[in-house]
Amino acid sequence: MGGKARALAVDAALGGLVAAAMALPMLGVRLEDGATGLSLGGRFDWVLWAAGIVAGGRLLIGALRLTLAGRGPSLPAPPRALITYVGWAMVAFALILPFLPFAGRNMVDKATLVLIYVMLGWGLNIVVGLAGLLDLGFVAFYAVGAYSYALLSQTFGLSFWLCLPLAGMLAAGFGLVLGFPVLRLRGDYIAIVTMGLGEIIRVVLQNWQDVTGGPNGISGIERPSFFGLSFKMVPPEGSRGFAEFFGLDYSADHRVIFLYFLILALALLTNLFTLRIRRLPVGRAWEALREDEIACRSLGINPTTVKLSAFATGAMFAGFAGSFFATRQGFISPESFTFHESAVILAIVVLGGMGSQIGIVLAALLLVGLPEWFRELQQFRMLAFGGAMVLIMLWKPSGLLSTREPAIRLKDAP
Amino acid sequence: MLRIEGLQSGYGRIQALHGVDISVAEGEIVALVGANGAGKTTLLMTICGNPRASAGRVVLAGEDITGLATHHIMRRGLAHSPEGRRIFPRMSVLENLQMGAAMADPAHFAQDLERVLGLFPRLAERLHQRGGTLSGGEQQMLAIGRALMSRPKILLLDEPSLGLAPLVVRQIFEIVAEINREQGVTVFLVEQNAFHALKLAHRGYVMVNGKVTMSGTGAELLANEEIRAHYLGGGHG
Ligand SMILES: Nc1ncnc2c1ncn2[C@@H]1O[C@H](COP(=O)(O)OP(=O)(O)OP(=O)(O)O)[C@@H](O)[C@H]1O
Ligand SMILES: [Mg+2]
Numbered sequence: 001m002g003g004k005a006r007a008l009a010v011d012a013a014l015g016g017l018v019a020a021a022m023a024l025p026m027l028g029v030r031l032e033d034g035a036t037g038l039s040l041g042g043r044f045d046w047v048l049w050a051a052g053i054v055a056g057g058r059l060l061i062g063a064l065r066l067t068l069a070g071r072g073p074s075l076p077a078p079p080r081a082l083i084t085y086v087g088w089a090m091v092a093f094a095l096i097l098p099f100l101p102f103a104g105r106n107m108v109d110k111a112t113l114v115l116i117y118v119m120l121g122w123g124l125n126i127v128v129g130l131a132g133l134l135d136l137g138f139v140a141f142y143a144v145g146a147y148s149y150a151l152l153s154q155t156f157g158l159s160f161w162l163c164l165p166l167a168g169m170l171a172a173g174f175g176l177v178l179g180f181p182v183l184r185l186r187g188d189y190i191a192i193v194t195m196g197l198g199e200i201i202r203v204v205l206q207n208w209q210d211v212t213g214g215p216n217g218i219s220g221i222e223r224p225s226f227f228g229l230s231f232k233m234v235p236p237e238g239s240r241g242f243a244e245f246f247g248l249d250y251s252a253d254h255r256v257i258f259l260y261f262l263i264l265a266l267a268l269l270t271n272l273f274t275l276r277i278r279r280l281p282v283g284r285a286w287e288a289l290r291e292d293e294i295a296c297r298s299l300g301i302n303p304t305t306v307k308l309s310a311f312a313t314g315a316m317f318a319g320f321a322g323s324f325f326a327t328r329q330g331f332i333s334p335e336s337f338t339f340h341e342s343a344v345i346l347a348i349v350v351l352g353g354m355g356s357q358i359g360i361v362l363a364a365l366l367l368v369g370l371p372e373w374f375r376e377l378q379q380f381r382m383l384a385f386g387g388a389m390v391l392i393m394l395w396k397p398s399g400l401l402s403t404r405e406p407a408i409r410l411k412d413a414p
Numbered sequence: 415m416l417r418i419e420g421l422q423s424g425y426g427r428i429q430a431l432h433g434v435d436i437s438v439a440e441g442e443i444v445a446l447v448g449a450n451g452a453g454k455t456t457l458l459m460t461i462c463g464n465p466r467a468s469a470g471r472v473v474l475a476g477e478d479i480t481g482l483a484t485h486h487i488m489r490r491g492l493a494h495s496p497e498g499r500r501i502f503p504r505m506s507v508l509e510n511l512q513m514g515a516a517m518a519d520p521a522h523f524a525q526d527l528e529r530v531l532g533l534f535p536r537l538a539e540r541l542h543q544r545g546g547t548l549s550g551g552e553q554q555m556l557a558i559g560r561a562l563m564s565r566p567k568i569l570l571l572d573e574p575s576l577g578l579a580p581l582v583v584r585q586i587f588e589i590v591a592e593i594n595r596e597q598g599v600t601v602f603l604v605e606q607n608a609f610h611a612l613k614l615a616h617r618g619y620v621m622v623n624g625k626v627t628m629s630g631t632g633a634e635l636l637a638n639e640e641i642r643a644h645y646l647g648g649g650h651g
Contacts, residue, residue: 281512281516281520284505284509284512284513284516285513285516287502287504287505287509288502288505288509288513291502291503291504291505292500292501292502294496294500295496295500295501295502296513297462297464297484297485297488298462298484298488298494298496298500299488299513299514299516299517299560299564300484300485300488300489300516300517300564301485301516301517302483302485303485
């Protein structure tokens, strides 16, 4: 025990030293506007504070680790049945949420936002969690989906329901074309190149004025209708209003609730797809490839095509989510598709435990829902975000719920 | 069945195989023995197309497969149980076996599964256990079983005895003999455990520094003085 305590103290001291070295140029000096012009002033108390906080923090973390060491790094695998029940309970709750007394329009709106990220997380999970391809440019396909819908609907006057599958297909097509050169690379390179691709798509959107409207984006995007029934106060000519058809009083809430159910359905579709495909040979090959590429080769699997299929499938779901985003906002611009978005989606997948469907829901609630709630504390959002990530990674290095259920039991084997 | 002619191969500028000639007839068990770093694993990997051969030919059932991509080679009745087993640790035993059948006709999956589980009853008891939690011997059984799921005509085995207790080694070699005898699968076995391998095999080759230096029937090689001295540690048993 004595040895451990010493190691802890050394670690804390080292941490403090590094913090001091970094803080010295960043916090320790500043320009002072004196009588004789600008001069360089010191702020060394700040440096000491920074070093002290870091050293104390490391000490605390180390001590926590020592006391928690006996308990193991991750939760024991919850039984399969429990996961299923929790899943169904969550679905049931999501279904009645808009009709609960405390759920106002604002809450449904926020829940819609969380669900977008749940869907994106589930989509990216196919690529990162199942196939093990670290994709840092996922937002590119989200953007392709959004712009596909906006452009198809504005140029050809196609309805949302027609554009949705088209946008998914276009995004998947982009996934195939971009994935082909990328997926020959190995691990870390894939991450770097996909990150670059994501930025390239954004830059193209920003500069291709004639088509995408450049930085101004596209506005006045057609809102969805309920099987042809409009949610507008005054339905366009030749169509009827939703409220009128069902004999309700007009309310702007109808559209909000409809959008909520729409994204809920899309997200559940993504989940259902993932659960199904894991039992099929393609899905199994994705997982096997993540585990051991060499073994897969020696079983006659062509890694490139298997990776491409995962990449394109993930892209397709991002495309669906993108067109939903466009129809919900009514306005899109390249600003909505920055690297930050990719990072958040990836954080959701990693935090959720790489491959755990419910873990992703929890992570999306935590990373998207909570910050939305505390919007008043704007300036501290990123700080809290970073802090939460660090804490969770310390507490559960393999994600909130890192269990993998066998996709198949003997009774349902093919 | 499998003919290797003047095969050269290596990694980048390092050449590991300097012209290897080996042939394996249908229905045979052939063993290749050699010390660490002799190039045994490299030979099996080169047969499977990764790394590609820099010279020479690999002929499988009359067809030249030398330049083909791995996934094409592996669909031609050849199966490979790689060095270190390489099972999928987070997937269940059943899923591992399903991966082995990835390229096979799904219509005879049930039949193949039954056949493999018949050979390895230990796996049948552990169908839903994760591959990574199996014991070393069970993992080796799984690796061989997985390779058999594609109904190969020829099976390449890379050091199935690696890290296993003598009793388990004997068990596994008995099963390999059974696979060969009852199911007519040709076996090309690479081993450091020369004693067991040569006892099992009909014929054997000895590899030193990327070249074949000796060949003969299993019994001949076992009786050979030089081999006894170098590979059998004075003929233990
Ligand atoms: N991936 C690689 N890159 C570079 N050199 C390699 C690689 N793999 C093997 N080698 C080299 O090729 C030579 C032959 O190695 P190989 O693995 O084929 O030997 P082996 O006979 O299988 O040995 P062992 O019985 O220890 O498994 C060795 O000198 C090794 O260092
Ligand atoms: Mg070897």
